[in-house]
Amino acid sequence: MKSCSGQPNMDDITIGRLRYLHEVVSRAGVRKAADHLGVAPSSVSRQLAQLEHSARMPLLEPDRRVIKPTEAGKLLLDYYTGYIARRETLAARLAGLQAGDDGHVEIGLVQGLAGGLMRDALYRLHERHPALTVSLRLGGMDDIVQWLEQDAIHLGITYGPPLDTRLAQVKKAISVTRPMCAVVPPGHALASLREVCVDALLPYAFALAGSAYGTRKIMQQIEREEACTFQLLLETNHLIGLQNFVVASLGVTVLPAFAVQNELDQGKLAALPVAHALARRAQMQLLVRPGRALPESAQALQRLLTRQLRGRQA
Known part of the structure; x- marks a missing residue:
């Protein structure tokens, strides 16, 4: 036209x-x-x-x-x-005036954070706001940023390389450095190492998440910086798929240790920090969209998550 x-x-x-x-x-x-x-x-x-x-x-x-x-x-x-966000805030505040109605919160996060971090936060949130309902969307780093930009979620929690907020229409409420690890079976040749260098990983087959995920972004950055190529055998966006690949002794995957903490505690897997600056700088990031007025229920959850993430700082 x-x-x-x-x-x-x-x-x-x-x-x-x-x-x-x-x-x-x-x-x-x-x-x-x-x-x-x-x-x-x-x-x-x-x-x-x-x-x-x-x-x-x-x-x-x-x-x-x-x-x-x-x-x-x-x-x-x-x-x-902006209009939808303001209308949503108004609706939440009006609903908050009604007895027994504490609102609803939409959260986007990566699978590895759906365990301990969210479990503890949701337990405390439910104690204070028993009628509050919560929806969890699982996705990669790119998905979560897009959902925030579209106001499809109130809060986003990602893991991966430090986000350039100049390019994304989001801001960090808090970020915590959590190194990326190579995850192997307990009896693997690398399992006894305190950390593993990039060259030591090159002979092994890998299971990796898709390109929207932070761990894959870091691996791609390492490949460009070191002029190397990791042997990709399986691509899957499911945490269980990555874990089962390693448990079956098919090869190696990369994840933050907290994503497989239960398996580490049970001795089913071993996690070794990757000895590379890009892997050491990986972050958990609590993200919001700047300028959006969050309803009180979302603000309460943001405060709980911020306190928990501060407690996890290295």
């Missing part, structure tokens, strides 16, 4: 129409957005056309193979996500 002359018609830039734009961009297509909204694709296209007419400029890039907002589209999407 070509730009129209004149000032934007702000009265016709409604939240309802902005929702159509949001769904098209977030779901990467008109048809997928229509399926989610329960309307015909032609209805979505019509609403987008009316929105562009009201804005007096294109809101999506002309390349139909990739759904990408223009600068004007980004401004409208920022306004929409």
Whole structure:
């Protein structure tokens, strides 16, 4: 659509129409957005056309193979996500005035943190807010950052290389250094070492998480820096799959020690810090979206997680 002359018609830039734009961009297509909204694709296209007419400029890039907002589209999407966040905060505060209703919290985190850290935090949170409900989304570092940027979650907990917050529209509430380890069976040739160098890992087959995950990002950074290649035999985003690969003596994986703490305590696995600066700098990071007013329930959980992470600082 070509730009129209004149000032934007702000009265016709409604939240309802902005929702159509949001769904098209977030779901990467008109048809997928229509399926989610329960309307015909032609209805979505019509609403987008009316929105562009009201804005007096294109809101999506002309390349139909990739759904990408223009600068004007980004401004409208920022306004929409801000509105949704403010409405959510208002709803949570109103709900908090009702007896016995303490709200709901959405959290995104990597699988290895769903155990001890979240278990302890949720136990304490339930003691203080017994009616509070919580949803956990498991994903990689990239997934969690994207969910935060889209206001799909209140809090995100990641593990991987230190996040460049200049590039991501998120900020660190707290970060804790937790080295990345090579995980092997107890009887493995490397198991007796205090730490393992990169060269010692190269002869072994690896199970690794996908590229959205922090451990994989670190391994890729090491490969570039050391001009080496690790032997990838299995790629899986499931923690149990990585553990079973090692237990079956098929090779090695890399994880922070806390992700396999139960197996370490039971003597089923051994974890050796990787002797490389990139592995030593790996971090657990509690992330939020700047400018978003969190409901009290999410703030309470953030305070609990911050205290727990401070207690885990090396």
